Amino acid sequence: MSNDDEAAEAAAEAAGDTHLLGFSDEILLHILSHVPSTDLVLSVRRTCRKLAALCLDKSLVHSVLLQKDYQASEEKVKQLVKEIGREIQQLNMAGCYWLSGSTIEHVARCRSLVKVNLSGCHLTSLRLSKVLSALQHLRSLAIDVSPGFDASQLSSECKATLSRVQELKQTLFTPSYGVVPCCASLQKLLLYFEILDRTREGAVLSGQLMVGQSNVPHYQNLRVFYARLAPGYINQEVVRLYLAVLSDRTPENLHAFLISVPGSFAESGATKNLLDSMARNVALDALQLPRSWLNGSTLLQHMKFNNPFYFSFSRCTLSGGHLIQRLLNGGKDLRSLASLNLSGCVHCLSADSLLRKAEDDIDSSILETLVRSCCNLHHLNLSAAHHHSPDGLGRHLCQLLARLCHLRSLSLPVCAVADSSAPRPDRAPAPPAMHAVPRGFGKKVRIGVQTCPNPFAGQSAPQPTSVFWSLLKKLPFLEHLELIGSNFSSAMPRNEPAIRNSLPPCGRAQNVGDSEVAAIGQLTFLRHLTLAQLPGMLTGSGLVSIGLQCQHLQSLSLANLGMMGKVVYMPALADMLKHCKRLKDLRLEQPYFNANAQFFQALGQCSSLQRLCLVSRSGTLQPDAVLAFMARCLQVVMCHMFTGESLTACKSLQQSLLRSFQAERPALNVVIFPLLHEGLTDVIRDVPMVHLDEITLFKSRVAEEPPNLWW
DSSP states (O other), X not given: OOHHHHHHHHHHHHTTOOOGGGSOHHHHHHHHTTSXXXXXXXXXXXXXXXXXXXXXXXXXXXXXXOTTOTTOOHHHHHHHHHHHGGGOXXXXXXTOTTSOHHHHGGGGGOTTOSEEEOTTSOOOHHHHHHHHHTOTTOOEEEEEEOTTOOGGGSOHHHHHHHHHOOEEEEEEXXXXXXXXXXXXXXSEEEEEEOOOSBOTTOOBOOOSOOTTOOSOOOOTTOOEEEEEEOSSHHHHXXXXXXXXXXXXXXXXXXXEEEEEOSSOOOOOHHHHHHHHHHHHHXXXXXXXXXXXXXXXXXXXXXXXXEEEEEEEOTTOOOOHHHIIIIISTTTOOOTTOOEEEOTTOTTTTSSOTXXXXXXXXXXXXXXXHHHHHTTTOSEEEOOSSOOBOOXXXXXXXHHHHTTOTTOSEEEEEGGGGSOTTSOOTTSOOOOGGGSSOOOOTTOOOOTTTOSSOOTTTTOSSOGGGSHHHHHHHHOTXXXXXXXXXXXXXXXXXXXXXXXXXXXXXXXXXXXOBHHHHHHGGGOTTOOEEEEEEETBOOSOHHHHHHHHHOTTOOEEXXXXXXXXXXXTTHHHHHHHHTTOTTOOEEEEEOTTOEEOHHHHHHHTTOTTOOEEEEEOTTOEEOHHXXXXXXXXXXXOOEEEEEESSOHHHHHHHHHHHHHHHTTTOTTOEEEEEETTOXXXXXXXXXXXXXXIIIIISBOOOTXXXXXXXXX
């Protein structure tokens, strides 16, 4: 320890405090693991001798994370690689869209790399060849395959590296096999198809792979195959070419087979052969198939499973009876199952899909069997369907789900959490004394006067008696919660092939309001929250409870709350935001939302905010308020606003933001554009995928993919 260190520690002890350097090395290493790698190596390491040694500890420099390190400039990354490049074994640069291709080339200096993620980075075929030629120890690779990719430009040294790669993740923006034909040792293959049907000039693209591409990818050692398709026919054409090889010979060690497709995806002779071969020759741990492959099929009865950890039957028409018979084999032990996605399965909790109507009650015995069999679920998605509980003690969906004490993420339709005794639109009105609660319509919350309005004020029944409140009390470690209206349709959807016609909210959703939202405040460890299409939420007072009590909240998505024509929850939202000190992502979708000075002043108190997305069909903006907000929140690097303003006003504000802040924020991405403008599609295609997929376009994210699918 230097003389300065000793003097600082002695001064701290004299003041009655423990100096940071007085902690053990183990504690200091844990603290330093939360410091961005660029700051750790280029700044913290130079403060004193002790930290200089600790910052170069193998536990810190063997694995370097630059993903979402938005302050990592070109020079910082180059200097980082220069100083510790030889020590790095795992490097994650996913989504570093702001770094130039010449900077990415410096990865070639990290010759000890075993695993590297370059998804979202600028890579040409020649640049990729140069980088991979130097990485002889590489076993795991993630890249984008962009228009212009040419496998013939890969050097023999690059192909030798690829021949040893065991894990490959490709995001395809053009019809191509990418580097798959060069990877003779693949055990895990992840494919993300983001190919647009038309070029920017309007020319129609073909799914025919580029001339010179090999049509014999190496699958014989494959254990995991995953394909996720964005909407569009061309993506389906290309994935069929990948699957055709699998249909000839199914890998004997395949244990995870997952295909995520929005909309319909018709079977072909090759896919039928593939599924038949899988049913005969493999035992799976994870399964997801297009809904059309399962609907009306007996495929599940013939599939063999070996300690499965992930199932997704999103949008399938399987009834609960079929689900229990085919998947659970009458309720057998599925304790290994960690993640289950039943999003959009409107019949999955009913015994007979032929007799059930959309508004009918669920069969509690089906859900009870599911909960009992899959008792160790960590992730469960039941959204995009009407799941209404029948009358009777212990039969409510919330009461049954409360038994899943290991849940960490949960997605439910809004109507599913309403008390079964609450008034229903298809029944005669109950006497006044038996109505759920008066909502206090039009009641305002004054900023700075009423810090935490009582969410239960004026209500005849205290919230702790509701089944939803009881459910959340039994799930204290829940980290991700989604409450999405069963009829909700975003103005900017991620998975639907086209914007659907907007449907009115389910009648039961009217009985879920401010007090139910306030119940979410029990979730002390909550990190991600989505609330969409809650017509019964009027004053928004429950939001304040969340802001006060959910201090770990990092991402918040709110859409179509309360009345559509008037945003009456704005004062409560403003009061909530000033408590959200760890909030990094905010997505707000609401027609007629006025993004005024009051809103941006409140948002400016979210000191950790990095990404903001506003979607408002008839909404307005105050340019001066936006500029003042950006000047105050120095960490904001993504600002997307799609409103009802004119194209001229949007372009003017976008240029002002870029001119004012681009130089100091290398990762700054600004898109201000009219929501209903015909040119929106071309604007969206230029948004970095990391933002587009995670926040700009709406989707349910619970159990979307198997746990730990990729680094």
